[in-house]
Amino acid sequence: MKRLVALAVVIFASQAIATFAGEPVVSSKQVIAPPPPPPEFFRPNEFDIGAFGTYATGVGSGAHAGDLHGWGGGIDLTYWFPWKYAGVRFQGAGLDIRSGNGSQSREVTLVPGFAPVSVTTSGNNSVAAGVLTGDFMLRLPLDDFWPSVHLAPYFFAGLGGIIVGGGGSEGRSVSETFTVTNSAGVSRDVTFTGRRVNAIRDNFGDDRVLGHFGGGLEYRFTPHIGIFGEAGYDLVDGASNNFIQTNFGLRFAF
Numbered sequence: 524m525k526r527l528v529a530l531a532v533v534i535f536a537s538q539a540i541a542t543f544a545g546e547p548v549v550s551s552k553q554v555i556a557p558p559p560p561p562p563e564f565f566r567p568n569e570f571d572i573g574a575f576g577t578y579a580t581g582v583g584s585g586a587h588a589g590d591l592h593g594w595g596g597g598i599d600l601t602y603w604f605p606w607k608y609a610g611v612r613f614q615g616a617g618l619d620i621r622s623g624n625g626s627q628s629r630e631v632t633l634v635p636g637f638a639p640v641s642v643t644t645s646g647n648n649s650v651a652a653g654v655l656t657g658d659f660m661l662r663l664p665l666d667d668f669w670p671s672v673h674l675a676p677y678f679f680a681g682l683g684g685i686i687v688g689g690g691g692s693e694g695r696s697v698s699e700t701f702t703v704t705n706s707a708g709v710s711r712d713v714t715f716t717g718r719r720v721n722a723i724r725d726n727f728g729d730d731r732v733l734g735h736f737g738g739g740l741e742y743r744f745t746p747h748i749g750i751f752g753e754a755g756y757d758l759v760d761g762a763s764n765n766f767i768q769t770n771f772g773l774r775f776a777f
Contacts, residue, residue, distance in 0.1 A: 564673040564743040565664035566776075567607040573599040573751065575772025577616045579654075582756075582765050591766065593620035593652065601660065610660040612679065616768070621649045654757070654768065656683030656735060673743040677753075680736040685759060687730055731760040741774060749774045 574596070581591030597616030604610055658681030665672045704710045739753025752771045759765055 561670060562746050564666055564746045565603075565607060565662070565675050566746070567603060567605045569601075569603040569607065569610075570777045571599075571601040571603070571774050572777075573601070573772055573774040575599070575616075575751075575770040577618065577768060577770045579618055579620070579757075579766050579768045582767055591620055591622055593618035595619060597654075597770070603660075603662075607664070608662055610662075612658045612660050612681075614656050614658065614683075616654045616770070618652050618654065619649060620652050651688035653686040653688075654683065654733075655686070656733075657681050658735075662741075673749075675741050675743075676738065677741065678736075678738045679753075679755070680734075682732070682734050684730060684732050685757075731764065733760065734758045735768075737768075739770075743776075747776050749776065 575598075576596050577594070579591075579593045579595075595616055595618035597614060599612055599614035601612040602610050658679040660677060660679050662675045662677035664675045666674075702710055702712050735755045735757040737753060737755030739751055741749050741751040743749040750772070751774050752769075754767060754769045757766050757768055
């Protein structure tokens with residue numbers, strides 16, 4: 524019986540020692556790995572592909588300035604340098620440019636000595652156009668300062684060109700006959716022939732070079748998927764054709 528009591532005392536004492544001994548001592552040779560850093564949402568040596576819708580509106584001083592507008596879409600390819608705050612971009616967009624002047628009527632004297640006649644012209648013209656640009660880019664990822672804010676304002680400036688297509692009925696032959704009357708009451712028929720001219724195409728003329736600058740915002744949901752919106756002012760060769768282009772779309776980063 525004494526032996527059983529002694530054994531119980533020894534077991535209880537050993538448990539008490541283990542309880543009050545504290546945490547186990549870690550060997551100085553044991554290294555605890557630090558937690559991995561959070562992923563970067565805007566990275567150096569990054570390659571981006573963007574797809575966007577675009578809207579353009581004329582702001583020049585020509586006859587159609589302010590009435591010109593166009594909808595379309597495009598893509599862009601961007602490479603960010605090892606210094607992740609700067610990069611280069613190639614962007615291309617296609618637009619259907621339209622004029623909203625509507626039909627206009629005016630009095631025209633077709634034959635000297637005869638009364639003028641009313642001539643109606645259509646102001647609803649359209650033309651296809653492509654805008655190609657190469658840009659230098661600067662961006663500032665805000666998550667460098669606020670880790671949970673994956674937003675980056677950016678700025679761009681570059682050069683490019685606008686390629687203007689023809690209108691649907693441009694160049695088609697037209698013929699119209701007018702009845703004119705002189706002051707003596709004598710009437711005669713006068714027929715005029717010519718070719719239809721697209722007023723927008725005539726205003727732009729040939730393809731033109733352009734410079735542009737602007738800025739935008741990009742938000743990243745993940746390090747690879749984001750959305751963006753931007754606006755640029757395009758300075759076309761021939762200031763009457765200047766326009767503002769607004770893009771909004773998705774971007775995938777590798």
